[in-house]
Amino acid sequence: MDPQYAALLAHAIVDTVRDPLLVLDCQLNVKTASRSFLREFQVEPEAVDGHPVYDILDGSLNVVGLVALLEKALADHTASKAVEIEKDFPRIGKRCLVVEVSEVFFAHNVHKAILVLFHDVTERRSIEREKQELLIETQNLLKEKHVLLLEMQHRISNSLQIIANILMIKTRATTSEEARKHLQDAYTRVMSVAEMQRHIDGAARAKTVSLPPYFKTICDSLVCSMVDDNRRVSLRYEFDDACAASTVAVSLGLIVTELVINSLKYAFPTNRPDAEIVVKYETSGDNWRLTVADNGVGRPGETPASSDGLGSTLVKALAQQVKAQIETKSDAHGLTVSLTHVTFTPRDD
Structure with a gap:
């Protein structure tokens, strides 16, 4: 295949990739950037092509995790690895990106390139954080609800016990047999309600x-x-x-x-x-x-x-x-x- 044609074909294929993509040489200089990369990061080709990857985007890609991944790809010939970075990028603001690094070999392993693919997970991570915050808030509300319920149950139990004690005092003080019978009946009913309350309270615990x-x-x-x-x-x-x-x-x-x-x-x-x-x-x-x-x-x-x-x-x-x-x-x-x-x-x- 004609080398010039092969280069044009490779560049055209890179431009079809939906997520932002960089092709680096063994010195980690940018050989080409996909259209999606230029569009996503709002840069011109001349600000990227031929530059060291750590210098582009005002040095935003010079982060420990990505540096280690690229160095490992060069040294160990790893097939594919990923790292998540969160940075404040120029022109587009704060983004959370999952960056995949892959090594590509050409014929007879004479030449190779490093592919760096970017997945924007900013919205996903934001939703996950909101869910986590909502979960924490819900758990706190449930704890508060549980404490309030325990306090309410304690107050109900105490109130029932006070009523039962009053009924017992009145039963002992009355001289009327009929009144004593009614008071004892009321006492029995109150204690039954207290027992039911105690059982429900025990179930909750x-x-x-x-x-x-x-x-x-x-x-x-x-x-x-x-x-x-x-x-x-x-x-x-x-x-x-x-x-x-x-x-x-x-x-x-x-x-x-x-x-x-x-x-x-x-x-x-x-x-x-x-x-x-x-x-x-x-x-x-x-x-x-x-x-x-x-x-x-x-x-x-x-x-x-x-x-x-x-x-x-x-x-x-x-x-x-x-x-x-x-x-x-x-x-x-x-x-x-x-x-x-x-x-x-x-x-x-």
């Missing part, structure tokens, strides 16, 4: 929580605090043996609490001997279903607006946290609320 005893404590505490001789409702539960991360367990515990309280408050406006609430937690691999069902009056005349109360909003928000879908079925035979995580295949009984 643990890494993983065994769900059956956790759910059982919550359900028993709710029955003890809300069911009495004037309103008899049986609560039955069926829990598969499973564990969950503390954040998931707390959300599930709050969901169970809210749904059971709603059933106790609204499902049975009149006393019924067969009044029953059933709480189930079923698992299938990594998937699960939580169901709270009652055989009460359902939600007669329900409209979309009527289902968006504080309790429903809370359950929806908690369901989103645990990545579960809510399904509600209401008819004359009662109300069933199911939360399903991903897909669920019921077991054959």
Whole structure:
């Protein structure tokens, strides 16, 4: 091939490269610069061609990492290496570049050239830094939230204990047997709520929580605090043996609490001997279903607006946290609320 034609062809190929590219000789002088290099760094060919690579761009490429890479390419004949540099370049400002260095041999290894390819990763690194800063800020907010929750739970526990102590003092001071009975009943209810609060608080502090005893404590505490001789409702539960991360367990515990309280408050406006609430937690691999069902009056005349109360909003928000879908079925035979995580295949009984 004609040497002049070969040189023109090589230069044309260099100009097709999208990323900025320099071709250096063995003395690390610039033999040619691609159009993309001239355009990216806003320089003319005469300011680059024939100059030592460390002198161009006002010496911006004379950095330790790149110098070491070029020297290694000359000495060790390495195939391809890269280094990341961040500099304030003339005319274009601060840039973060990944620089690749490759050695090219010609026929019979008589001649060789060094290729220096530049990848601009400024925007990518900026996004990564923003993500990292956002992650750190989020972690700090979560820590603050955790501290506030612990403080709130501590205050709630103390308040419940104070109320229980006052009720006990009043119980001892009263001379009326009927008043004493009511005060003892109130004391029992307050202590049940305190026990439920303690269990949820303990779940929040643990890494993983065994769900059956956790759910059982919550359900028993709710029955003890809300069911009495004037309103008899049986609560039955069926829990598969499973564990969950503390954040998931707390959300599930709050969901169970809210749904059971709603059933106790609204499902049975009149006393019924067969009044029953059933709480189930079923698992299938990594998937699960939580169901709270009652055989009460359902939600007669329900409209979309009527289902968006504080309790429903809370359950929806908690369901989103645990990545579960809510399904509600209401008819004359009662109300069933199911939360399903991903897909669920019921077991054959």
